[in-house]
Structure formats: structure tokens, C-alpha cells
Amino acid sequence: MRPSSRLITLWVIVILVVLFITLSAKQAASGLSWLEPAAGLLVAVALLVTVLDWLLSKRSLNLHITRNMPDHFSVGKAHDIELSVVPKTRLKRPVKITVYDLYPNTWQVSHRALHLDLMPDRGTLTQYQATPVLRGDAEFLGTQYSISSHWGLWQLFKRINTPTTVKVLPDFSRILGANLIGLQRWLELMGAKRIRRHGQGQDFHQLRDYSDGDNIRDIDWKATSKMHKLITRTYQEERDQQLIFLLDCGRNMRTLSGDLSHFDHALNAMLLLSYTALKHGDAVGLITFNHPQVRYMPPRKGTGHLSRLVNTVYDVQPTQMAADYETAVNQLLQRQQRRALVVVLTQLDQEDNQHLLSQLQRLKKRFAVLVASLKQVERDAIQQQSLQSLDDAHAYVGAQMYAAQEQQMLRQLTAQRVLHLNVNPQQLSTALINQYLELKRHGSW
Template sequence: MNLKPARPLLIGLALVCALALSGSLLRELQPLLARVLTLGGGSLLLLLLLAALVDALRRQAVGDFQVLRQLPSQFVQGQPHEIELQFTPPATRFWQRPHQLQLADLHPPHWHTDTPLLTLQTLPGRPSYIRYALTPMRRGEAEFIGIEYWLPSAWGLWQRRYRQTAAAEVRVLPDFSRILGAELVGMQRWLNWVGVRKLPRLGQGQDFHQLRDYQQGDDIRHIDWKATARVNKPIVRSFQQEQDQQVIFLLDCGRNMRLHMDGLSHFDHSLQAMLLLSFTALKHGDAVGLLTFAHEQSRWVPPHKGVAQLGRLVQGVYDIEPSLQSGDLESAISLLLQKQRRRALVVVLTHLNYEDSDGISRQLLRLKRHHLVLLASLRPHTPDEMAARPVHNSQDAAAYLGARQYQHQVAQVLQQLQARNITCLNTLPNQLSTGLINRYLQLKRRQAW
């Protein structure tokens, strides 16, 4: 609808209704006055409707605004961002006097704002500015369509809607503010904050680096007794820390990752855990890479070192949504073995499907011949809830037995994998980040790959 009644028209209609009501109430007491009020109200209504019709049919030479939209360099999911709109009126007669207009920025759907309708005061021949906050709620590509605004008609009885194209395509990245915040609070403090256990450091690498004087706190097992006897003071061997290692994520983007918990899909939980572990591994000097599977087109981010790699990982996955495909682990592992020749820690992020336990075991064993494998499986919270509920009737009993059977089947698959020396982590989505980082640090401490 391009027209809506303005305040003067509503006031006129209210006055007509008041006259008609007064005439009705005075019909018995003052018939003559009641008749005058009724005829006056009818005449006023007729004139008002005629004026409204003429005003609706009249067109004004409004012209198009020049609209500039100032957008942030990047959007982050769930974080508010300030948008600035600049309006410059055209050189038409209509804009030679100030106007107050209501407008709406046609932002992408599923974005949140507390001010969907904005009020702008225009100035003749000068640009006007307005700012508002906007929060993107979904990752991926998004588009601003244009601007919609309302202006008074020639007689001011209507508000006429105008739409102007002001398109802009933007990218919405996952929320990794917690990762960037780690730079401010220090690595170990951040790890403690997210619940990661502090592990004692055993050994200092395998490669001999140099002999040096003993310092307080050095491990006495590293004392070189021959050198100590030769110079008559304690000498220790120092070792070069082995940090030239690689971590590759094999990220399932299939239908099993569409399950939700705490308002996020299993895929989004996996994405956050992957970014957190990537940041940890990069800060420990490891190279991190990524391969996605079970969606339209697999994406490969080659492993690199440095915190800048975190940005490449984010750019590689920010617009992926879990598909309706089943997870083809065999094809994914074949592709990974082609691309990743060097031995690495491969973290498989998926939702374990116990119905294909033999196929999963076979493919992970094939991967294990070339890489160290860490299977991180997200389990749904529904079976845990059903198993914990009291049983009152046959329906509750059936739900309880189904939940227990599911838990038993998954436990069997995990036992089979662990019996074949495949490291497994089966956890709720909201506990995945902490569990992954702890397991990574354990493997790092043991120099397992």
C-alpha cells in the first residue's frame, strides 16, 4: 500500500464522528440542533472525502534522494553495528523547505534493530544524517535492498510511500570475539577462563640445541655431567622446542549437523570450537588447515602458521550452512589424503552415526595410517534428558528405553574406535570447545604426532 492517512485526515474524520455522535445524542432533546449537527457532519464528511480523493490522485515532483550508506568493514554474527545514512535532497521545488520524513532501511531479513522506523529532518540543499544500530543474526552473504520513506501529500492528508534502490552486499562472519579477546587477557588466563586444564610440561622437544649454564628451575635430568665435570660448574642441555606441526580440521557440513542446542546448530557449535582450537594451535606455533565435506562444494584451506591464518579459516566457512546431504566420510578422507601429504593431527568434527559404525571405523583406520586422528563427535542432549526423566507410564518407559539404547549403541562404536587406538571425544555441543582444546594440549604434551 503506497498511501496511509496522515494526521490531518485522521483529525477531520474524528471531528465528523464527533458531530454525528452529538446529533444522535441530541435527537430527543434538541431535534433542530441535532439535525443541524447531522447535516453539518455529513457535509463535512463529503468534503473531506472529496479532498482526500483529490489529494491522493495528485502527484508531486519529489525527485529521488541521493542516498549514501556507511557500513562497517565487516559484520559479525550477533554483534550490534552502527549504520549511518546520508540523505541529500534533489534540487526540486518540493525540497526548498524543511520536511520531516519517516524512513526504513531495507536491511537483510533476520537482522534485528530496535528502531525499524527512523525519523529524519531534511534541510534545503544540505545533506542530512541519521544513525541506527543493526545486529545480524545469521552468517553468510547478505544484501541491503534499498530505502523506503514516507512523505506528506500536497495537502498533507496522506503519507505517500517511496522506495529508492540503494543496494549493498555484505558478509557476516561468525562471532569470534572471544578469540580476539584472548590477545588482551593473555593465553593461559584465557584458557583457564574457558575451562581448559593447565597441563604440566614434560620435556622440551627432541632436537638438541646447545649447552648452557644451569639456571634455577631447570630439570636436573638435563644436566650434562661430562661438561659439568670439565668446567666445574653445572651445565645443562637445552632442546629446541618442536613446533613445526600441523593441525587439519575435517568439518562435516551434512544434515546430522543441523540439530540445535542452546539456540545454535551443531554445525555452529563445531565452527566456534574449530576457531577456538585454531587460535590455540596457532599460538602454539602449529600450522592449521581445513577441509569441509557433505555440502555442495568442499572447501580446502591449506595449513599455514600465524594468527593471520585465523582470518583465512573464517573466510573459508563464514557462509556455509549445514546441507541435507549425508556425510560421505570416504570421499572426504580420499580428498584429504590427496591434499595433505605431510603427517598431521586431523580433527574430524562430525555427528557420529552409529548405524554405519563399520564404515566409520574402516575410513578412520585408513586415515590413521597417514595421520594422527582425533574424532570429535557431538551428541544430542535429548537422549540424556529422556534417560534422566522419571518413568510414570508406558510412553515414558518407551522413551527411556530408546534413549538408553541410543547411548549404548554410541558407546559401543566409541569403544571399537578406541580399541583401534583412535582418539575419540563424544561430548555435548556446548562442551566441545573445552574438550577439544584439552585433548589437543594432551597430544601436544605427549608429542604424539
């Protein structure tokens, strides 16, 4: 409870009046001596009103507040949260209250305070928008409300402790939106290449009449001789293949690119490619590494598996751990017996390059391997800036050395025939999907 602006105003007026009376009584004739007792009476009345209003506020209104919100939230997206406010006792008159929802303190909200008018014999609904800024678990501690005392001299605060934990998931609305416009159209909007389904490594689908643009090598001459017209074979991509992600959660993935870390860019790209692979009938699994609590999800098929993948990694954050590719490879070799495409999502670093190369050779003996690394675009920007100081020169030399070492690592991957991508974080999703579709086209695993 705290004094309201009305109480402060009241006492300011009382003090000014008392001072005026006191000074006037000292300067006036003896006939105005009654002013001093009047000043004392004014103070006593003001004090009585203040105390009485305080005592009456102890029996102030109690409220029942419930929150209606989504089952889960998406990071960076605004969500509507509705509060239902119902008095526990019957009101005799309208009451003004202010409600504060105790949302996670890092969230951005449209209204911090909700001002309401409670009417007799009914409750009220109010809502605001909240935008999470971080993935993971978030907690609503409860609600708090303030109400004025009977004469408005005091502001009473009450808190309702109802802790509620919610999940904040990556923003994969584009994935869900793909169902509305069709997968191929969605891929085209993202910049993914449209790939015709033909060639080796494909499952035979059906025979149909030849049409302009069909590959002459796909003509079925035996069927053509029987039907007396050109008949061509059509193929569909092999299904029931397996795709497994090795997701680096180490310190190199903490680098920021725009508003997101490299880890978040890699996570979003993994989810987008997972959805694409699941739609193509493949099974998708994952293993995290450089993380104290390794997350493992065995390969499963069906688009419903996407939600399990999301719930496995939605709260994972990049750590301060150094790269340990050996442990990740050991875990994969122990758990995965069937041949699969293994996508290593990481960031190249000069201290770990040789270690990574040796572990990739172990993987290649059993699996098809694709290394997808994220470029440090900030270092590219440093190389394009003009040099104004010694610090600028040091940063430039460091960026040049890093770029040279990165190119050397890429040449080594090429020499060892390890398929790899090294792209800007914002381009990772499209590059991964294009590479996956290209591998599917050629039946490369």
C-alpha cells in the same frame, strides 16, 4: 501513498457534520433549507483540499540515503549501522520524515523506524543497532522513507533500491581478544591446561642456569662440568607441523544444543584450535564433507591464514546428507602427502559407526588421527526425567539404547588405538585445545 491520520480525521469530522446538518434540516422549519446546500459545499471543499494536497505531493521531496556499516558482521553481536540522509533539492522549511532500512528480515534491530527532522541547507545522520542471528551471506535490499504531503493529508512512501550483500561470520571475538591478554592467559581463562615445554619430541631451544623445579633429566652434564654450575637444556615445541580438519556437514550435525547447532559448536571449536595451532607455528587446513560443495583449504602457516579459513566456511550450513566418510578420506589421501594430525569433527551415530571405523584405519596408516565427537546432551537429560506417560517411556528406552551404542563405539575406538574425544558441545573447544597441546608436548605426530 496512503491517507494519513489527519486526512482520516478530517473526513470523519466532515461526515459527522453533514449527517448532523441533514438530520437538522429535515426536522427544522423551511427557513433552514439553506443547510443542505451548505453541507454539499462543505463536502466539495474537503474533497478539493484532499485532491489538491494529493497533486502537490507528487512533487514531494526526493532524498539521497547512504549506509555506513562494518565490512562484515559477527553472528549474535550487535553492530552500529549509520544512515546519512541528504535532500536532493533545497528545502524551504523543516520536514519530518521516517526512514526504514531494508535489513535482512531475520535480524534483530533496535529501531524499525527512524523518525527524523530535515532542516534547510543540510542533511542529517541517524543510526540503529542490528544483530545477525545466522551465519552466511545476508542482503540489504535498500532503504524506504515516508514523508507527509504539504498539508499532511497524505503519507508518501518512496523506496531506494540499492541491494548490498554482507558476510555474517562466526563470532570468534574471543580469538581476536586473545591478542590483548596473551595466548597462554587466554587458554587458562578458557580452562585449557598449562603445559610445560619439556620432554621428548621437542626442538632444542637453549642452555640456561638450572632453577628449582627443572627436570633433572634436562641437565646438560657436559656444559655443567665446563661452567662449574648446573646447566639445563630448554626445549620448544616442534613447529612447522600440519593440522587438518575433516568437518562433518551432514544431517547428524543439525542437532541443536542451546541456541547453536552441533555444526556451529564444531565450527567455533575448529576456529579456536586453528588460531592456537597457527600461534604455535603449525600449518592448518580443512576439508568439509557431507556437503554438495566441498570446501578445501590446503595447510598454511601464519595467523593471517585464520581469515582465509573463516571466509572458506562462514556460509556453510549443515545439510540433510547422510555420513560419507569414505569420500572424505579419499579426498584427503589424494591431496595430502605429508604426515599431519587429522581432526575429524563429527557426531557418532549407530548407523555410521562401522563405516567410520573402517575409514579411520585407512587414515591411521599415514596420519595421526583424533576423532572429536559431540554428545547429545538432550538424550542425557531424557534419562534423568521422571516417566509420566508411554511417550516418556519410549523416549527413555531410545536414549538408553543410544547411550549404550555410543559407549560401545568409544570402546572400539580405544581398542583400535584411535585417539578420541566425546564431550558436550559447549566443552568441545577447551577439550580440543587441551588435547592438541598434550600431543604437542609428547611430539605425537
